Every structure is written in C-alpha cells, then in structure tokens.
Amino acid sequence: MLACREGGRAIERALRLLDRSYFAVLYRESMRGLRDAEAARDLVQETFIKVWQRCAAFRGDSELLPWIKAILRHGLLDRLRRAQREVPLDADGEPHAEVEARLTELSMSTIAKPEDEAARRERDECFRRCWERFERAAPAHALVLSWIAEDALTHAQIAELLGRSPGATREFISQCRKRARVHLAEWYEQTFT
Amino acid sequence: MADDDDDTWVDAVAGRTPADSRTPAAREGMKLREALLRTSPAARAESTAQSDQREAELIARAEREGLIETARVSAPRRSLLRFAPAWAAAAVVMLAVGIIFVAHTPPLVVERGDDGIVRIETREPIALKRELIRELKAVGVNAIGYERFGIEGIDADLPQPLTDEVRAVLDRHGIEAPADGVLRIEIVRP
Numbered sequence: 001m002l003a004c005r006e007g008g009r010a011i012e013r014a015l016r017l018l019d020r021s022y023f024a025v026l027y028r029e030s031m032r033g034l035r036d037a038e039a040a041r042d043l044v045q046e047t048f049i050k051v052w053q054r055c056a057a058f059r060g061d062s063e064l065l066p067w068i069k070a071i072l073r074h075g076l077l078d079r080l081r082r083a084q085r086e087v088p089l090d091a092d093g094e095p096h097a098e099v100e101a102r103l104t105e106l107s108m109s110t111i112a113k114p115e116d117e118a119a120r121r122e123r124d125e126c127f128r129r130c131w132e133r134f135e136r137a138a139p140a141h142a143l144v145l146s147w148i149a150e151d152a153l154t155h156a157q158i159a160e161l162l163g164r165s166p167g168a169t170r171e172f173i174s175q176c177r178k179r180a181r182v183h184l185a186e187w188y189e190q191t192f193t
Numbered sequence: 194m195a196d197d198d199d200d201t202w203v204d205a206v207a208g209r210t211p212a213d214s215r216t217p218a219a220r221e222g223m224k225l226r227e228a229l230l231r232t233s234p235a236a237r238a239e240s241t242a243q244s245d246q247r248e249a250e251l252i253a254r255a256e257r258e259g260l261i262e263t264a265r266v267s268a269p270r271r272s273l274l275r276f277a278p279a280w281a282a283a284a285v286v287m288l289a290v291g292i293i294f295v296a297h298t299p300p301l302v303v304e305r306g307d308d309g310i311v312r313i314e315t316r317e318p319i320a321l322k323r324e325l326i327r328e329l330k331a332v333g334v335n336a337i338g339y340e341r342f343g344i345e346g347i348d349a350d351l352p353q354p355l356t357d358e359v360r361a362v363l364d365r366h367g368i369e370a371p372a373d374g375v376l377r378i379e380i381v382r383p
Contacts, residue, residue, distance in 0.1 A: 150229070
C-alpha cells in the first residue's frame with residue numbers, strides 16, 4: 001500500500017504485486033458469483049484499480065485482504081443487480097406454503113444418526129446441486145449467504161456490504177432464508193430425515 | 194417479514210452460538226453452515242502461466258484509466274489531480290441542487306411490488322429522492338439514499354406505530370405505509 005501511495009513506477013509494481021498475491025482468491029470469489037471467466041477476470045482487474053484509487057482510505061490497522069475482498073464484493077453485488085432483477089418466489093414473495101410446512105416439520109425432527117461416508121458424500125453432492133440452482137436463481141442472496149458462513153459476518157457488516165439500512169438488511173436476510181429453503185428443499189429432506 | 198427466528202438462523206449460519214442451539218432455526222442454520230463450508234466450490238483459478246499476460250492487461254488498463262499517467266506527472270499537478278474526485282463530487286452536488294430548483298415534476302406512477310419495494314417513476318428521480326429524504330429526516334426518520342445503475346433508492350426504518358407527521362409525508366407522495374415499518378423505495382425515469 002505504501003508503494004501505491006508513492007506513485008510512478010511504484011504503482012506498476014504495486015499492481016503486479018496485488019495480482020500475484022490476490023488474483024487467485026479474488027478470481028475464485030468472482031467466478032462463484034458471475035460464472036463467466038472473462039467477466040470474473042474483468043471484475044478482479046476492476047477491483048485492483050479501485051484498490052489503487054482508494055488506497056488513501058485504507059486503514060493500516062486492518063488486514064488488507066478483507067478490505068480488498070469487501071471492494072470486490074461490492075462490485076460483484078452491483079454487477080449481479082445490474083444483470084438481473086431477481087423475481088419474488090411466488091406471487092406473495094413467500095415460499096410455497098407446502099414447502100414451508102414441510103421444512104418446518106423436517107427441522108423439528110431429530111437430526112440423523114451417524115452415517116457412513118457414502119451417504120455423506122451423496123448428501124454433499126445433493127447440496128452442491130441444490131446450491132448451484134440457488135446461485136443461478138438468486139445469485140446475490142446465495143453469495144451473501146456464503147459470505148456470512150465463510151467470514152462470520154455480523155448484521156452490521158452485512159448492512160455495510162449491501163449498503164442498506166438495518167431494517168432493509170434484516171428483510172434481505174429473511175429473503176435469503178426463504179429462498180434457501182425453496183432451492184435447498186431436496187437437501188433439507190435428506191439432512192433432517 | 195424478518196423476525197427473531199431469522200436472527201437466530203443467521204447467527205447460526207455465521208457460526209455464532211445462538212442462545213438456544215436446539216431450536217429449529219438454530220439447527221437449520223448450523224447444518225447449512227456445515228454444508229456450505231464443507232462443499233465450498235473448488236478453486237478455479239487460472240493457470241499461473243498466464244499471470245504475465247494478466248499483469249500486462251492490468252497495467253494497460255491502469256494506464257487507460259489514467260492512473261499510471263496521473264502518478265507520473267509532477268507533484269503539484271498530482272496533488273491537484275488527487276482532488277479530482279472531490280471536484281467531480283462537488284459538480285454532481287451542484288447539478289443535483291440545480292435540479293431541485295427546476296420545476297418539480299410530480300411522480301407519474303407509485304406502486305408497491307410483490308417484494309415490498311415501492312417503485313416510483315418520475316422525470317426527476319434525483320430531485321425526488323433528495324426531497325423525500327429531506328422530508329423524512331425533517332420528521333425524524335433516518336432515511337438513507339443510494340444510487341445503483343440508474344435507480345435512485347431510499348431505505349428507511351419508520352417509527353412504529355407510525356406518527357402523523359411521517360404518515361403525512363408518505364401520503365403527500367402517494368406512498369402506502371409498509372406494514373413492517375421498513376420503507377424501501379426505488380425511483381426511476383419512465
């Protein structure tokens with residue numbers, strides 16, 4: 001970051017260093033949301049450019065990678081919003097009543113007893129399949145949910161990422177849960193029975 | 194509508210121990226977290242052999258966007274250019290202020306979508322957004338404005354129960370009060 005502030009050739013060196021250090025992790029994150037190699041590369045480059053533009057705002061007391069990832073995630077969510085307006089789950093914006101009822105019933109039941117490796121693999125495969133459907137249908141919701149799990153995001157961090165008020169953020173989280181329940185229904189069925 | 198059950202669920206997804214980890218919401222969140230972390234998509238990073246080309250593209254892009262050129266100019270010039278975003282922001286503010294003084298065109302369409310978002314079509318989205326935010330703030334509502342890809346938006350958590358002053362602002366703009374107190378508005382041109 002110091003080089004970034006020095007200017008001149010130092011910027012080139014800084015950009016190359018950024019690329020070597022963080023391209024892989026940022027590209028993986030971009031691919032997950034955009035599912036297009038060219039677009040993912042473009043977003044990572046755009047992120048590096050923004051890192052340079054905003055380097056004066058970087059507080060040296062925080063870690064660099066989370067700060068860069070936050071910039072990438074803002075860009076990623078913006079691109080997803082631009083690409084598609086996600087449609088409500090049904091006319092009322094709620095999951096189908098029977099799905100809701102079944103999931104409530106399942107989550108009330110006892111979690112399965114220890115299972116063998118083959119069954120676990122099968123369940124993981126089911127999850128991947130369902131999650132991929134979720135990502136395609138509601139990419140922003142799926143992405144934010146995965147970030148919450150991976151980075152233990154707090155409500156405040158989620159609100160900052162979304163750029164929304166606390167109330168709107170809670171509503172978004174509620175929508176994440178509803179959509180997950182619909183798209184992961186098959187996995188829920190395997191997991192809780 | 195969001196509720197405490199969702200808070201328990203999202204805390205569990207994030208790995209924070211809920212007050213009662215036996216509730217269905219907590220178990221649902223914990224299982225989802227486990228599955229997410231276990232099946233995190235495999236890295237699909239590009240071959241490192243391409244990194245030179247990638248870096249060259251990045252540098253070229255930085256040059257196209259004037260970053261590297263900006264940095265090579267003399268120090269005084271650089272310090273002036275550093276304020277370029279501020280000048281641009283000031284210009285935008287002046288433009289927005291100017292728009293407010295232009296005759297305000299009343300909203301053409303106000304409707305609430307299935308997702309709870311109030312959508313307003315008007316010829317002056319920025320002016321209307323600023324006006325709404327100003328009016329909401331004047332009656333004690335913390336309204337947050339944003340812009341994304343041509344859509345001007347406002348988020349606000351309204352007091353519950355709704356005060357007469359807040360209701361008057363909403364009525365003035367033909368906006369139906371949200372049942373849950375979470376007001377989300379998107380304003381676009383027709």
